[in-house]
Amino acid sequence: MSLWLVLAVNSVTFGGLLFLLSAGFSLIFGLMRVPNLTHGSFFMLGGYFAASLIEWGLGFWPAAVVSGLLVAALGGVVERLILRRLAGAELAQVLVTLGLSFMIADVCLKVWTGDPVRIGTPPALQGATAVGGFAFPTYRLAISLIAVVFAVALWALLDRTRLGAMIRAGVDDPEMARVAGIRVSRLFTIVFCLGAWLAGFAGVIGGPILSVYPGLDQEMLPLALVVVILGGTGSLLGSLVGSFIVGFLYNFGQAMFPELAYVVLFLPMLLVLVVRPQGLFGRPAV
Amino acid sequence: MRRLALAAALVILAALPFWAGGTFYINIASQILLYAIFALGLNVLVGYAGLVSLGHAGLLGIAAYGAARLLTGGHGHLAAIAGALALALAAAALFAVLALRGTGIGFVMITLALGQIVWGVAYRWISITNGDNGISVTGRPSPLGFSLASPSHFYWATLVVFVLALGSMAMLVASPFGAGLRGTRDQPRRMAALGYHVWMIRFLAFLLSGFWSGVAGLLFLYYNQFVSPQAVALTASAEALLMVISGGSGTLLGPVVGAGLVIIMKNVASAYIERWNFVLGAIFVAIVIFMPDGLVPGAARLWRRVTARPATRAASAVAAPGERPAR
Numbered sequence: 001m002s003l004w005l006v007l008a009v010n011s012v013t014f015g016g017l018l019f020l021l022s023a024g025f026s027l028i029f030g031l032m033r034v035p036n037l038t039h040g041s042f043f044m045l046g047g048y049f050a051a052s053l054i055e056w057g058l059g060f061w062p063a064a065v066v067s068g069l070l071v072a073a074l075g076g077v078v079e080r081l082i083l084r085r086l087a088g089a090e091l092a093q094v095l096v097t098l099g100l101s102f103m104i105a106d107v108c109l110k111v112w113t114g115d116p117v118r119i120g121t122p123p124a125l126q127g128a129t130a131v132g133g134f135a136f137p138t139y140r141l142a143i144s145l146i147a148v149v150f151a152v153a154l155w156a157l158l159d160r161t162r163l164g165a166m167i168r169a170g171v172d173d174p175e176m177a178r179v180a181g182i183r184v185s186r187l188f189t190i191v192f193c194l195g196a197w198l199a200g201f202a203g204v205i206g207g208p209i210l211s212v213y214p215g216l217d218q219e220m221l222p223l224a225l226v227v228v229i230l231g232g233t234g235s236l237l238g239s240l241v242g243s244f245i246v247g248f249l250y251n252f253g254q255a256m257f258p259e260l261a262y263v264v265l266f267l268p269m270l271l272v273l274v275v276r277p278q279g280l281f282g283r284p285a286v
Numbered sequence: 287m288r289r290l291a292l293a294a295a296l297v298i299l300a301a302l303p304f305w306a307g308g309t310f311y312i313n314i315a316s317q318i319l320l321y322a323i324f325a326l327g328l329n330v331l332v333g334y335a336g337l338v339s340l341g342h343a344g345l346l347g348i349a350a351y352g353a354a355r356l357l358t359g360g361h362g363h364l365a366a367i368a369g370a371l372a373l374a375l376a377a378a379a380l381f382a383v384l385a386l387r388g389t390g391i392g393f394v395m396i397t398l399a400l401g402q403i404v405w406g407v408a409y410r411w412i413s414i415t416n417g418d419n420g421i422s423v424t425g426r427p428s429p430l431g432f433s434l435a436s437p438s439h440f441y442w443a444t445l446v447v448f449v450l451a452l453g454s455m456a457m458l459v460a461s462p463f464g465a466g467l468r469g470t471r472d473q474p475r476r477m478a479a480l481g482y483h484v485w486m487i488r489f490l491a492f493l494l495s496g497f498w499s500g501v502a503g504l505l506f507l508y509y510n511q512f513v514s515p516q517a518v519a520l521t522a523s524a525e526a527l528l529m530v531i532s533g534g535s536g537t538l539l540g541p542v543v544g545a546g547l548v549i550i551m552k553n554v555a556s557a558y559i560e561r562w563n564f565v566l567g568a569i570f571v572a573i574v575i576f577m578p579d580g581l582v583p584g585a586a587r588l589w590r591r592v593t594a595r596p597a598t599r600a601a602s603a604v605a606a607p608g609e610r611p612a613r
Contacts, residue, residue, distance in 0.1 A: 035391045037398075085575065090391050091338055092574045095531065098340075098524055099570025106564035218520055222402040225395050259413065262406025269399065270384060277387040 015247025016147025024195025030234020075196025232282020341401025378496020
């Protein structure tokens, strides 16, 4: 298989992971105006939880779901106990989530040590699958499929359900949504937990590819930021497109200009900021 | 009275190498002053412009790396210092043009991403930055024949730069430009309506901030005689922000107090516990929740309360003067 095809498959896989990560970030930011800097920590924490759960005998997929739930529970606690008290104070929220991310990183270092933790590929998805004459790694195909399924599910949730309609109303105009009788504060908790779950789940299914190691949180967080700046906040489509752009740039950049992978990543963000500061699919601020 | 206190503080600080009792303490004092300069620079944006930057360690690092490269390339100290400051200013201008596309949280996110890119370059562009191993330089400059090799000499040089930085901040605060800057923080629309060029004011503030960050970067390089990607990590930017916020953003002495607090905490904490990052995070969370306006304004408010008569106490409880309007 040619190098380019390998790179393309890796890019799509990585883009899928980034989508799971940044969709939650984008939703939380779009609805609550909370720049959740613990999002990278949620990703890393999901991976660590799953590694331990698998070690205790749980299967890969149950571990992935349970780890996501654990991370979501943590997210719920953070939202209820801390972020709620700081509603409207964006700077305070930035600082608190940043402080929390340091604390989580340090606790992880203590519990799981500094060595990378590997999560094994689930047995059913090991090996390669032949598609159109080429052999693709099955697990990477599966991740891409999962990302697509989640994209459709999230779209359906936001666009087709009552809850989704309430969330969209909250994103557009929280004040009016409150007046119309929507309990926006409960929506906040739901969306925050959902975003945390997605990040934790992404951390688990990314585990077999990336493994889990200290510093993973601060590596993923800027990528999520770049995705959201590219795609526009609060836009699901923006997250999807942005994720795949970043996925491709990151993988091709690392292969072609290994020393400048970060700069390659940053150029389109620069371009978008200059030409369209609200992001590709974002709406301009009123 | 004020001048007397200022002169006394200056004499005490200048005499520090004689009473501090050992190289260790003199070096800590140098570190505090160095980071105080950095925090003062950051405070121009955070405190007076209301723009929170989470990528400022990138500017410090660009100056440090620039000077380190010039020095290892065989250039003299003067060329290294001038080149590094020019580089820091250019980087600050680029950062500003990009980051000022957003305000509020947008600004924070863009500066964070920019800072991480500097980190990525420092870490990955091995042919320029030597990657994780960092760059070592040997020797400190000798301005006017005064060698900075010994800790106390380096301390005095840092003190001189620090006094200059603090003086420039006092001038900024008192100047019309400073008033305009605070205006763009509190009422950007009104300032624009009054005919002020809000973007240009913020841009110039960013340059000033970048200049002092670059100066701090040079001192950082000469103090450690070493620079590595750790100097530009997100943790470093966050530490600087913690200095500004914990001391009190938008005050003259707040960043200085904050720098002292963080550096002393860091040295004390690292002697007893290895989990400094956990402590840093916990302090962050605690300060934001319990003392959101920082130590210096917090202490001043407490002092006013203690000394104020009951009637004014009730009035000040309703609305503290100078409080920013809630959005």
